[in-house]
Every structure is written in structure tokens, then in C-alpha cells.
Amino acid sequence: MTEIYLDNAATTPMDKNVLNDMYDKMQNVYGNASTLYSIGRKAHTVLEDSRDVIANSINAKPDEIIFTSGGSESDNTAILQTAEARKNLGNHIITTAIEHEAVLKPLAYLEEQGFKVTYLPVDETGVISLDDFKDALDDDTILVTIMTANNEVGSHMPIHEIGEILKDHQAWFHTDAVQAYGLLDIDVNEDHIDLLSTSAHKINGPKMTGFLYRRTGVDFPSFVKGGDQEKKRRAGTENIPAISGFATAVSQITPELKHELHDRYYGFKHQIIDALNDNDIDFVVNGTVEDNPVQHVFNIWIKGIASDIILANLDLEGIAISAGSACTAGNIEPSHVLMAMFGNDTNRSSQSIRISFGKFTTDSEIDAFTTALVKVIKRIKKVD
Template sequence: MSEIYLDNAATTPMTPEVIAEMTKQMKEAWGNASTGYSYGRHAKLVMEDSRHIIAQSINADDNEIIFTSGGTESDNTAIIQTALTRQNLGRHIITTAVEHEAVLKPLHFLEEQGFEVTYLPVDANGNISLDDFKNALRDDTILVTIMMENNEVGSQMPIHEIGEILKDHQAWFHTDAVQAYGLMPIDVKADHIDMLSTSAHKINGPKMIGFLYRRDGISFPSFIKGGDQETKRRAGTENVPAIAAFAKAVELNTPEVKEERRNRYYEFKQKIIRVLKEHDIDFEVNGTVNKTHVLNLWFKGISTYVMQTDLDLAGIAVSGGSACTAGSIEPSHVLTAMFGASSPRISESVRVSFGALNTEDDINQLIETIIKTTQKLKQIREKD
């Protein structure tokens, strides 16, 4: 039985080129980049070359890239440090009801410290209203943190429009771009983004490495206390081989590659929906069908657990929601925000997310297995 991986929103496999780069630098750039002798100087050079590649990918300056352990640290750093640093200017923060837990949990922590957080609602497509955003914005708002692409349903937030609204406001604008980076074109200057979080393992890079873009002029103390690495912005000896591998993954994701993947994933989505409809499968899409890598499907009357288990037995990996909460019995906060707590979609939906290594054959096998599973369960229900 062939194995098919369709949970790329959770993590992605490292590509051979990325593995080769990381292996090379584990052998050659193992020195401490903070030291002044040749081993350290070589590691520092590799790291700064990587920083330049990554900075260019979002139209940032090299000194605006801070290497972190990944998206969670980057989100926590941007949110908590902004709040603690700027609380003399206000204690109000705006976000959405469908953010990743790496954003929501730091905000819950800040609420316990007396900060006020506005959670913007979303419609049935997972989108916020710009009017709601404008109405929520206050003179004492110090931070707006809104994700670029949702990790469960693939909805895309109006980042450019939000940046335009905030460019003359005191609030700093942070976006969690963990899902969007590596697939969508990003220009932090054009979109007036002050801070942006990413993680390498979402773009076929290694785990436990990411970066926080922090616009020149935005300043707060290091979230991790210790040494003076990253020009005193993030303590801890830099993982140079992982940083180099991250840069290799970024380098491979050229604008042309990104465009090709967006179009391919859109075709995958259209084919899945078309063929399932042709076979009278009772389902609906949660959200919209767009050029992201995420497709969330509601199979009416079939529990998430049953569908996910049947697909797993067939060698196909999909998700019931965010990988960070998949082991929890709590319902998806994203689907709850979109459809309400009593909606059957919450317990009858699966997330399919495509990646660079997926093929047309993978999609055909997924479709075939879904059809077999739904028809089998329908026959069982009819007998009962």
C-alpha cells in the first residue's frame, strides 16, 4: 500500500536539496557564530548569507530578520513584548477569533495581566469584515495581530487593506504568516507590516527554526533572556545548519514555483469537488475554494474520527483540524467561529492540505478512498 501525505498544513517533509544543505553545514559550519576565530567567522558568514536570502523573500532588510525556534516563539515574542513595551500608550489589542493557538494563548495571558483584546468575528467563509476592524480600532490600540492565511480552512485575511488603515495609527501590525510564507507573495513594505512570523518546517525546511521580521524602528527587549545573539534581540546560540537549510528552502521557492503551486493546488481542489459531486457524495466545503493549499470538507453524517481513520487505514494522512489541537477533544475554534457551536460541521469535517511533493495520482487515490468510505457508511446506515 502506498502512503500519501496530505497534511502539509501541519508540517512538510524536507526536500533532498534542503537535507543536503543542512548536512553540508552540519559538517562545515558547526562553529559558534558569536566567536571571533575562523570556525565562528565561517558560521557567521553562512548565517548572514542565509539571512540575506530570507530577507529578500519578503522585501525586508537583512537587519530586520531575527532567527527564532519557529512560528510559536515568533508569535509569542511579537505579541507579548509589544504589549509589555507599549502599555503606557494603551492596553487594547485587536485580533480575530480564528487565529492559531500560538497567537490566542499569548493574548489570553495578556488578558490575565489586564490587557483588553477584541476578537473580530468571521463569516461562513472565515473572513473578517473591514468595517468591523475599523469600528474596533481605538486611540489606545497598541497592537493588531491578524494571520495572513488560516491554517484550518485556508481563508486569506485582507492584510494589505489592514496595513493601509494602520500606517498612520500608533498600533503596530503583526501577522502570523506561517501558512502563507513559501506559497503567497509577501511584501512587508508594500503592506505596511511591522512584524511577521514564519516557520521553516511549513515550507519543506527543518523544524525548530523560523524567523520574526521586525521592522527597523520597532524595538523591544529580547523575549528569550541570556546572551547577546541576534544583536541582542534573541538570546541563544544560533542553529546555523538549520538556518542555512531554511534559506535553501526559501531559495527553492521562487516566485514562479509559488505561482505554479498555487495553480496546481487550485486544480486539485476543483477536481476533488467535481468528482465527489459526480458521485453524489453528500459534502460541503468549509470556507471558499481559493489558491491556498488548504481544503476543509464537511462530510455530512460522518464523524471526523471515522473519515480520518478510514483514510489512514488506506495509507492517506489528512487532519481533523490544527495539528496543535488534533489530540484534543475540544472542537475546532475556527469552525465554531464560522458556523456556531451547535453546527455538525465541527465534528464531521476533515482538512486536506497539499504540498510540493503531491501528485495527481495522490489526489485520485484520495478521491477514490473518500467515495468508497462514504458509500460504505451510507449502506450501513440504510441497513440500520
Template structure:
């Protein structure tokens, strides 16, 4: 039985060029980049070359890239350190109801410290209202944290419009770009972004690695206390081989490749929708089919069948999909994203699956997924 992996929003496999780069550097550049002798100098060179590649990918300066352990650390650092270092200017923060837990849990932590957090609602496409944002922004706002693209339904939030609104405001603008980095055109200067979080394993890089973009002039203490690595902005010895592999993944993911993947993934979405429609399946898309969204994510409401039954049966047939965010997959709580979009009493909450595509998926795999899903639905519903 051929296995088909369709949960790329949870993680992506490293591609062979990325693996080759990692292995090569494990052999050749294992020195500590903070040391002054030849082993360290060579590792430092590899580290800074990778930093340059990654900085160029978002139109940042090299010294604005801080390597971290991934999206969670980057989000926590940006949110908590901004709040604690700027609270004399105000204690109000704006975010959305559909952020990743790596943003929502720091927000709850800050609320317990006396900060006020506004959670912007979303409509049934997973989109916020700029009017709601304008109404929430005030003189006490010190941080705005809005995700670039949602990990469960793929909605692309209005980052450029928010950045423009904050140009003359004291609030710093942070965006969680963990799902968007590698798919969308990101320009931190154009969109007036102050802080941006990523994770390497979402674009075929290594796990436990990411970066935090910190615009020049954004100053707060290191979140981790220890050494003076990353010019005193993030303590801890850099994982040079993994960072080199991350840069290789970013090099492969050129602007042309991003556009190609977005187009291919949108074709996959249309292929699935057309196949289910032709088979007479009673379903709806959770969110929007707008091609400007993150096209690697397709969230489907399969009416009348529980998420658990769908996932289990697909897994038995060798197909991996998700019921929502991988970070909450073991939880009995419903998807907070779907609840925010449709309300806690909607049947969609317990009857939806997330399908997410990656660089290694093919049209034949998508056809096989549709065929298998249709068979499962008809078998569970007792249809011929």
C-alpha cells in the same frame, strides 16, 4: 499499499536539496557563529548569507530578520513583548477569532494582565469585515495581530487593507504568516507590516526554526534572556546548519514557484470537488473556493460521518489527513475556527476533515484519495 500524505498544513517533508544543504553544513559549518576565530567566522558568513536570502523573500532589510525556534516563539515574542513595552500608550489589542493557538493563548495571557482584546468575528468563508475592524480600532489600540492565511480553511485575510489603515496610527501591525509564507507574495514594505512570524517546516525546511521580521524602529526587549545573539534581539546560539537549509528551501520557493504551486493546488481542490460531486457524495466546502486563498488547504464537510471515522478509515488505507490544526489534534475541543464560522451547534464541527497539499503531491495521488474517500463514505453509509 502506497501511502499518501495530505496534511501539509501540519508539516512538510524536507526536500532532497534542503536535506543535502543541512547535511553539508552539519559537516562543515558547526562552529558557533558568535566566536571570532575561523570556525565561527565561517558559520557567521553562512548565517548572514541565509539571512539575506530570507530578507529578500519578503522585501525586508537583512537586519530586520531575527531567527527563532519557529512560529510559536515568533508569535509570542511579537505579541507579548509589544504589549508589555507599549502599555503606557494603551492596553487594547485587536485580533481575530480564527487565529492559531500561538496567537490566541498569548492574548488570553495578556487579558489576565489587564489588557483588553477584541476578537473580530468571521463569516462563513472565514473572512473578517473591515467595517468591524474600523469600529474596533481606537486611540488605545497598541497592537493589531491578524493572520495572513488561515491554517484550517485557507482564507486569505485583508492584510494590505489593514496595513494601509494603520500607517498613521500608533498600533503596530503583526501578522502570523506561518501558513502563507511560501505561497503568497509577501512584501512587508508594500503592506506596511511591522512584525511577521514564520516557521521553516511549513515550506519543506527543518523543524524548530523560523524567523520574526521586526521592522527597523520596532524596539522591545529580547523575549529570551541570555546571550547577545541576533544583535541582542534573541538569545541563544543560532542553529547555522538548519538556517542554511531554511534559506535553501526559500531559494527553491521562488516567486514563479509560489505561483505555480498555488495554481497546482487549486487544480487539486477542483479535482477533489469534481470527483466527490460526480460520485454523488453529500458534502460541502468549509470556506471559499476563491483562488486568492491559500490553495493548499481544503476543508470538507462530509455530511453524516464523524471526523474520527473518516480520519481513521483513511489512515487504515494509508492516507493522512487532519481534522483541523495539528496543534489541537489531541484535544477533545471542537475546531475554534469552524465554531467561529458556523456556530458551536453546526454538524460541520464534528463531520469535517482538512486536506492540505504540498510540493511532493501529484494528481494521481489526488485521484487515489478521492477514490478511497468515496469508497469509505459509501461503506460507512451502507451504500453500494
């Protein structure tokens, strides 16, 4: 049975160039980058060359890049350490109701410690109102943490406009860019971003590797205590093969590829929509397809069928999709993102599926997926 993988928002298969680079580094660059002898200096050179590649990808300075274990550590570091470092300036934080758990859970912890958190609502396209944001901002606000692109519906937040509003405010601006990095052009200076989180495994790189961009002047203690690695900003011996693989994955992403993938993913969505319409399937798109710079995530409500039933049946066909964030998979619950968009009383949150594309996804795979999806839906409806 041929496997079709359409859950790239959860993780992506590693690029062969990344695998080859990592294998080479595992064999030949095994030294500790903090040591002074030649084997260690060789590792240090790879580390800093990788830092340069990644810094250039967001128009940052190399020494503003801190390598981490991934998006969750980067988010936790940005949020918890900002709160600790700036609690004398205020106790208010602004976020959105549809953030990833890696943002929501540290914020819940901070609320237990006495911080005040404003969770901005979103409209039916999954986007906040700038007027709501301006109304929430006050003199006690020390941090704004708003994702660049949502992991369940693909909505794109007005990051540039938020940065413009905050550029003369005391609040630091953090964005979880895990789902946007590699797909959108990100310029931390033009967007006035102070802190930015990413993860390598979303762009065909290795798991357990990411970075936190921290603007010069944004200072707080290391979240991970221990040695003096990463200029005393993140303890732990750097994973040179994974970091080098991350940089290789980044180097594969050209402006031309970004444009090509945007158009290809947009076409995939319309392939699916056309197939469902042609077969009289009762469905609704969650979010928006048009005028969205983030096209790799597609979320649809299949009316009347629980999402876990669809997932299980497609899995039997060798097709992998999801019902939402992979970080809550294995315990399928109604999506907090869809409830924020459409309310708690709708069946959308438990009857929707997420299809997410990657650079290795093909037209033929989308055709096979739509054929299988229509077959599954009609079979379940007939049983009902």
C-alpha cells in the same frame, strides 16, 4: 501499502536540497557564529548569508530578521513583548476569532494581566469585515495581530488594507504568516507590516526554525533571556545547519513556482469536488475555492460522519489528512475556526476534514485519495 501524505498544512517533508545543505553544514560548519576565530567566522558568514536570502523574500532589511525556534516563539515574542513595551500607550489589542493557538493563548494570558482584546468575527468564507476592524480600532489600541492565511480553511485576510489603515496609527501591525509564506508574495513595506512570523517546516525546511521580522524602530526587550545573539534580540546559539536549510528552502521558491503551485492546488480541489459529486456524496466546502490566493488548504464538511471516524479509516488506507490544526491533534475537538464561521450549533465543526497539499503532491495521489474517501464514506453510511 503506499502512503499518501495530504496534511502539508501541519508540516511538509523536507526538500532534498535542504537535506543536502544541512548535512554539509553539520559536517563542515560546526562553529559557534558568535566566536571570533576562523571556524566561528565561517559559521557567521553562513548565518548572515541566510539572513540576506530570507530578508529579500519579504523585501525587508537583513537586520530586521530575527531567527527563532519557529512560528510559536515568533508569535509569542511579537505579542507579549509588544504588550510589555507599549503598555504605557494603551492596553487594547485587536485580533480575529480564528487565529492559531500560538496567537490566542498569549492573548488569553494578556487578558489575565488586564489587557483588553477584541476578537473580530469572520464571515462564512473565514474573512473579517474591514468595517468591523475600523470600528474596533481606538486610541488605546497598541497592537493588531491578524493572520495572513488561516491554517484550517485557507482564508486570506485583507492584510494590505489593514496595513493601509494602520500606517498612521500608533498600533503595531503583526501578522502570523506561517501558512502564507512561500505561497503568497509578501512585501512588508507595501503592506505596512511591523512584525511578521514564519516557520521553516511549512515550506519543506527543518522543524524548530523560523524567523520574526521586526521593522526598524519597533523595539522591545528580548523574549528569550541569555546571551547577546541576534544583536541582543534573541538569546541562544544559532542553529546554523537549520537556518541555512531554511534559506535553501526559501531559495527554491521562485515566482514561477508560486504560480504553478496555485494553479495545481486549485486543480486538486476540483478533482476532489468532481469525484464527490460524481459519487453523490453529501458534502459542503468550508470557505471558498474561487478567488482565493491561498489554495493549499481544502476543508470540507462530510455530512453525518464524525471527522475522527473518517481520519481513522483513511489512515488504515495509508492516507494522512487531518480535522484541523495539528497543534490540537491527538485531542480532536470541534474546530474553533468552523464555529467562528458557522456558529456553535452546527455539526460542521466536528464533521469536517482538512486536506492540504504540498509541492510533492501528485494528481495520482489525489485520484487515489478520492477513491479511498468515497469508499470509506459509502462503507460508513451503509453501516449506519
